[in-house]
Amino acid sequence: MYPIDVTITKIVRESPSTKTFFFDRSFEEALPGQFVMVWVRGTDEIPMTLSYKNAVTVQKVGDATAKMFELREGDHLGIRGPFGKGFTLPGPDERILIVAGGVGAAAIVMLAEYALSKDASVTTILGARNVGEMLFVYRLTPCKGLHLTTDDGSAHRCGFVTDVLVEIDSSAFDRIYICGPEMMMKCVFGILEKQGSLEKAEFSLHRYFKCGIGVCGACCMDSEGLRVCKDGPVFNGMQLIGSEFGKYMRGPGGNKKLF
Known part of the structure; x- marks a missing residue:
């Protein structure tokens, strides 16, 4: 191609x-x-x-x-x-929760806009290192609930997206979407697993791609051999149980890179 x-x-x-x-x-x-x-x-x-x-x-x-x-x-x-496989599109009147960190907001903002166009109820937790690095707030302000966090406290709540997440009842949502740095997503994964909400959660992963169409195998994940470019990059939370997610990824030479 x-x-x-x-x-x-x-x-x-x-x-x-x-x-x-x-x-x-x-x-x-x-x-x-x-x-x-x-x-x-x-x-x-x-x-x-x-x-x-x-x-x-x-x-x-x-x-x-x-x-x-x-x-x-x-x-x-x-x-x-x-x-690749994108996010499952929410239906009308569904209640959805979006959790995004850093440049991960770029992967998820079109989803929020789509959901709003379908009259879904959208709650978003958006985090960044500081107020200057916070992305697309203006596109997310129509959300029913918008929670902003900064690592340094330069704007809104000082802390991480997980600080807000633990205060929210995830069982109240029909779908949950997550994108951001992998260690952030791993922490979100742990919270949702404890709350019994992994099955309705979808995570957008980043791995090293060569072909982008599932042929070369450079982005295969242990232990199931899932190809991030073809089977993902969006995965249901249940698919990530016991995988390399949050532990390591591989570089261009196949060497493991620990998080």
């Missing part, structure tokens, strides 16, 4: 470490939680979630994203996808 060439039409600085890149192609078929493979010419091809139907939100963390931060409007990217 060859990348589709897209032209960057607008770049928005979301925070000191993140930018949103809009392009001239809208992927209307994309489901919230799916990803695209973004080819940064001369550097690398990496997976990114769509934060809009025609945009990706990027945190500067490696060679490819650093190169993207040098791009300007009018420059080009290659896009393959959308790929």
Whole structure:
């Protein structure tokens, strides 16, 4: 599958470490939680979630994203996808809980907007290191409940998303969606497991991808061999019991990287 060439039409600085890149192609078929493979010419091809139907939100963390931060409007990217298993879409009048941390908000904000359009009741817990790094608050303000946390207390509640979660009755929700740093998600996993709510929880995982379509096996997880790019990146909480989730992941050479 060859990348589709897209032209960057607008770049928005979301925070000191993140930018949103809009392009001239809208992927209307994309489901919230799916990803695209973004080819940064001369550097690398990496997976990114769509934060809009025609945009990706990027945190500067490696060679490819650093190169993207040098791009300007009018420059080009290659896009393959959308790929993978997205979030289960909520139905009308369902009560849903969203838990997002850091740039994980980019993977989940389209889901919140979809749920709101279907008259679902949406409660969101959104966390960030500090107020400057908090993403897409303006897109989440229509939620019935919006709980904001910052690690340093620079805005709203000082603490972590888990501090809010333990005060909420998860049994009151029909579906629960989680995306963020893996150790954050592992803590959420533990809380939901204790509360007996894992079966209705879905987690969006990040792993090293090569092909993005389930062929190469680079993103297989122990112990069931689930392919994150094909069987995920969204997994039901029950699928992650006893897996490597929250313990380690693998790098380009297959070496284990502990969290």
